């Protein structure tokens with residue numbers, strides 16, 4: 001197996017591995033006021049509650065949507081978003097390799113036709 005084949009096999013393994021846990025989303029952190037009118041959060045911005053984390057994304061229907069992430073799940077959510085980023089990097093690298101492979105094959109075909 002050539003060096004390029006080994007690199008490609010690793011990228012394909014990475015795609016599958018990251019697909020297991022990836023979440024395609026943006027991360028948003030907001031603070032908010034609560035429903036208790038006497039709470040300090042209503043008069044002092046530094047006493048607002050949070051920050052609360054949300055994963056933001058577009059639904060299949062194209063609408064903006066978000067998922068609240070409780071503090072104990074923040075690390076897992078960030079890892080899932082990171083898995084998407086690495087999945088994307090691996091997909092771009094595989095696609096570039098596919099493009100180069102086709103380009104070489106198509107050029108060989110043109111040279112062979114010209115030689116006839």
Ligand SMILES: [Zn+2]
Pocket residue numbers: 033034035036039040041042049
């Ligand atoms: Zn409050």
